[in-house]
Amino acid sequence: MNAIALAAIGLFIFVIGYRFYSKFVAEKIYRLDPNYVTPAHRFKDGVDFVPTNKFVLWGHHFTSVAGAAPILGPAIAVYWGWLPAVLWVVLGTVFAAGVHDFGTLVVSVRNKGQSMGTLANKLVGQRAKILFLFIILILVLMVNAVFAWVIANLFVTFPSSVLPVFIQIPLAIWIGHAVYKKNAKMLVPSLIALAVMYLVAVLAAEYQVLQIDLVRYFGGEDGAGLFGLGAISSAFFIWIIVLMIYVYIASTLPVWKLLQPRDFINSHQLVVGLGILYLGLLFTNPEVTAPITNPDTNDVSWFPLLFITIACGAISGFHGLVSSGTSSKQLNKETDARFVGYFGAVGEGVLALISIIAVITFFPTADAFKEAYNSFGAASGGGLGNFVQGASQLATGLGIPADIAATIVSIIVVSFAATTLDTSVRLMRYIISELGTEYKVPALEKTHVATTIAVVSSAALVLIPEGPNGFGSGGYLLWPLFGTSNQLLAGINLLLISVWLKRLGRNYLITLIPMIFLMFMTLYAMIIQVFTQWAFWNESSSTLLFVFGAIILGFALWISITALSALLNKNLPKLDPNE
Amino acid sequence: MIDKMKQLIAYYEEVLSMPHRQEIARELRNEDDLFLLLLYSEMIGIPNPVYYYTLELYPHMIEKFHDWHLRMGMDKSPLSGIRCC
Numbered sequence: 001m002n003a004i005a006l007a008a009i010g011l012f013i014f015v016i017g018y019r020f021y022s023k024f025v026a027e028k029i030y031r032l033d034p035n036y037v038t039p040a041h042r043f044k045d046g047v048d049f050v051p052t053n054k055f056v057l058w059g060h061h062f063t064s065v066a067g068a069a070p071i072l073g074p075a076i077a078v079y080w081g082w083l084p085a086v087l088w089v090v091l092g093t094v095f096a097a098g099v100h101d102f103g104t105l106v107v108s109v110r111n112k113g114q115s116m117g118t119l120a121n122k123l124v125g126q127r128a129k130i131l132f133l134f135i136i137l138i139l140v141l142m143v144n145a146v147f148a149w150v151i152a153n154l155f156v157t158f159p160s161s162v163l164p165v166f167i168q169i170p171l172a173i174w175i176g177h178a179v180y181k182k183n184a185k186m187l188v189p190s191l192i193a194l195a196v197m198y199l200v201a202v203l204a205a206e207y208q209v210l211q212i213d214l215v216r217y218f219g220g221e222d223g224a225g226l227f228g229l230g231a232i233s234s235a236f237f238i239w240i241i242v243l244m245i246y247v248y249i250a251s252t253l254p255v256w257k258l259l260q261p262r263d264f265i266n267s268h269q270l271v272v273g274l275g276i277l278y279l280g281l282l283f284t285n286p287e288v289t290a291p292i293t294n295p296d297t298n299d300v301s302w303f304p305l306l307f308i309t310i311a312c313g314a315i316s317g318f319h320g321l322v323s324s325g326t327s328s329k330q331l332n333k334e335t336d337a338r339f340v341g342y343f344g345a346v347g348e349g350v351l352a353l354i355s356i357i358a359v360i361t362f363f364p365t366a367d368a369f370k371e372a373y374n375s376f377g378a379a380s381g382g383g384l385g386n387f388v389q390g391a392s393q394l395a396t397g398l399g400i401p402a403d404i405a406a407t408i409v410s411i412i413v414v415s416f417a418a419t420t421l422d423t424s425v426r427l428m429r430y431i432i433s434e435l436g437t438e439y440k441v442p443a444l445e446k447t448h449v450a451t452t453i454a455v456v457s458s459a460a461l462v463l464i465p466e467g468p469n470g471f472g473s474g475g476y477l478l479w480p481l482f483g484t485s486n487q488l489l490a491g492i493n494l495l496l497i498s499v500w501l502k503r504l505g506r507n508y509l510i511t512l513i514p515m516i517f518l519m520f521m522t523l524y525a526m527i528i529q530v531f532t533q534w535a536f537w538n539e540s541s542s543t544l545l546f547v548f549g550a551i552i553l554g555f556a557l558w559i560s561i562t563a564l565s566a567l568l569n570k571n572l573p574k575l576d577p578n579e
Numbered sequence: 580m581i582d583k584m585k586q587l588i589a590y591y592e593e594v595l596s597m598p599h600r601q602e603i604a605r606e607l608r609n610e611d612d613l614f615l616l617l618l619y620s621e622m623i624g625i626p627n628p629v630y631y632y633t634l635e636l637y638p639h640m641i642e643k644f645h646d647w648h649l650r651m652g653m654d655k656s657p658l659s660g661i662r663c664c
Contacts (some may be wrong), residue, residue, distance in 0.1 A: 045608075046604060047601060047604040047608050052597070053593075055590065056590065056593050056597060057597075059590070059591075059593075059594030060594050060597045060598065063594065063595075185592070186592075186599070187588070187591070187592045187595070190595075255602050256599075256602070256603070260599050260602065263598075263599075264595055264596075264599070267594075267595050268595075326598070
C-alpha cells in the first residue's frame with residue numbers, strides 16, 4: 001500500500017464528510033439560522049464576546065484543540081495494525097467528533113454562550129453539573145500525569161531536545177517583557193525565538209556536549225542512579241520533578257510573563273509540524289510496511305481498547321470545553337458553526353491520520369514493526385519514540401538530516417505537551433477552588449494551596465504505579481485512563497446535545513448513536529481493565545489504577561443512568577428554539 | 580502575489596493573537612471595574628475597605644503632602660485627618 005494513496009483516501013473521506021454529512025446535520029438537525037443573533041453580537045463586550053471572522057475563529061479553535069494527544073494515541077494504536085486505527089480516526093472524525101464539536105458549539109450559541117458545565121445544570125439538573133465537574137477534574141489529573149510522563153520520556157529518549165526546550169523559557173520571558181512594555185508585535189520576535197530554538201536543536205543534535213543526557217551522566221543504561229534506582233528510572237524521576245516545579249511556577253505567574261509568549265512561540269510549531277509531515281510524505285513517497293492487521297496481539301484485544309486508545313483525533317470531550325467555552329462566544333453568524341466546529345474536528349483528524357502514517361511507514365519490514373510492537377506495553381512505551389523517528393524519516397524528503405529532524409520533531413511534541421500541561425494545571429486549580437467554594441472549604445480557594453494539590457497529586461499519579469520498566473514507567477499505564485475520561489466527557493456532551501434536540505422535538509439519533517457507542521466502549525474497556533488487570537487478585541494488580549478505574553467506571557454508569565432517565569423523562573418541558 | 584502573502588501573514592497573526600488579546604482586555608476590564616466601584620462608593624458614600632488600607636500609605640505620603648500644602652501657600656495642613664505640622 002502506498003502511503004500517499006492512504007493519506008489521499010483519508011483526506012477524501014474527510015472532505016466528503018464535511019461537504020455532505022455536515023451539511024445535512026447543519027440543515028436538518030441543528031437547523032442553523034443565518035439571521036439568528038449570536039451571543040457575540042448580543043452580549044458584545046470587547047473581551048469575551050467578540051464577533052470574529054470564521055477563518056480566524058477556526059484557526060484559533062484548531063490550535064487550541066490540536067496537541068500531543070492526537071499524535072500519541074494513534075502511535076500506540078497502530079499496535080493492532082494500521083487498518084483499525086485509520087478506520088476509527090476517519091469514521092470517528094466524520095460521524096462522531098464532527099457532530100460532537102459542531103453540536104457543543106451550536107448548543108452553547110443557542111444558550112447565551114454558556115459552557116457545557118452550566119448547560120448540564122440547565123438541561124438535565126444539578127447532579128449533572130457536579131458529575132461534569134468531577135469528570136473534568138479526573139480528566140485534567142490524567143492529562144497532567146500522562147503529559148508529564150510524555151515529556152520526561154522524550155527528554156530521556158532524545159536528550160538533544162532538552163536544551164532547545166529550556167532555551168524557550170528565557171526567550172519567552174524576554175518576548176513577554178518586550179511586547180508588554182513596548183507594545184511591540186509578537187509575530188516577528190516569536191518567529192526569531194523559534195529560529196533560535198531550532199538552531200540550538202541543530203547544534204545539540206551535532207554536539208554531544210549540548211545534550212543534557214541524564215542517563216549518560218548516571219553511567220549509561222546499566223549505571224546506578226539515585227536511591228538505588230536504575231539510571232533510566234532516576235532520569236525519569238528527576239525530569240518529572242523538574243517539570244512539576246516548572247508547571248507550578250508557570251501556572252501561578254501572571255499569564256503574560258511566560259505562558260502567553262511561550263504559547264505564541266509554540267503555536268507556530270503546529271504549522272511547522274504539519275508542513276514537515278505532509279510535505280515530507282509527498283517528497284519521500286514511502287510504502288506502508290506495517291501489517292494491515294496484527295494477528296499476534298494476544299495480550300490486549302483491539303475491541304474495545306482501540307476506541308479509548310485513540311481519543312483525540314477520533315472524538316474527544318476536551319473539544320467541547322473549547323467550543324462551548326470560548327469559540328461559542330465569538331461566533332459571528334450561526335451558520336459559521338459548521339465550518340468552525342466540524343472543520344476543527346476534521347483538522348484534528350488530519351493530524352491523527354499523518355501520525356499514523358509516520359509510524360507505519362517508518363519500519364523497513366513488517367517483522368521489524370512486529371518486533372517493536374511486540375506487546376501493548378511496548379506499544380505504549382515506545383509509540384511516541386516511533387512516531388518521532390517516523391516523522392524524521394519523512395523529513396529527510398525535505399533534505400533535513402534524520403538526527404536533526406528527530407530533535408526538531410521531539411521539540412514540537414514536547415511543546416504541544418507542555419502547552420497542554422500548563423493549561424490543564426491551571427484548569428485543575430480553578431476546579432479545586434470551585435469545589436472548595438461548593439463544599440465550604442475556604443483553604444482550597446487559595447492559589448498556592450490549590451496548585452500544590454494539583455501538582456502533588458499529578459506527580460504522585462505518575463510516580464506511584466509500577467510500570468514494566470521499573471520506577472517512573474507507570475505513566476503510560478495511564479494512557480487508557482486518559483482516553484476513557486476523555487471519552488466520558490464526550491459522552492456527557494453528546495448526551496446534553498441529545499437532550500437539547502429531544503426537548504426541541506427534533507431527531508436526536510445522530511448524537512445518541514455515537515454516545516451509546518462511546519459509553520458502551522468505555523464501560524466495556526474499564527470492566528476488562530479493572531477486573532482482569534488491575535484488581536488485587538491479578539498478577540499485574542495496581543491499587544492506584546484499580547481505584548481510578550473503578551471511579552471512572554462508576555462515573556460511566558452514572559452518566560448512562562442519567563442519560564436514560566433524562567431521555568425517557570416525558571415531563572421535561574419543550575424548549576423554544578428562539579429563546 | 581505579495582498582497583496575498585501579506586493577507587496570509589495578517590490572518591496568521593490574528594489567529595495567534597486572538598486569545599492573548601482577550602486575556603489583556605480582561606485584565607484591563609477588571610481594573611476598570613475596580614476603579615468604577617471605588618468611584619461610586621466614594622460618590623454615594625458607601626464605606627469600603629479601601630479607606631482602611633490607605634492608612635498604610637500614610638507614612639509614605641506624609642512628606643509629599645507637607646511639600647504640597649506648602650507649595651499651595653498653606654502653612655498648616657488643611658486636612659484635619661493628616662497632621663503633618
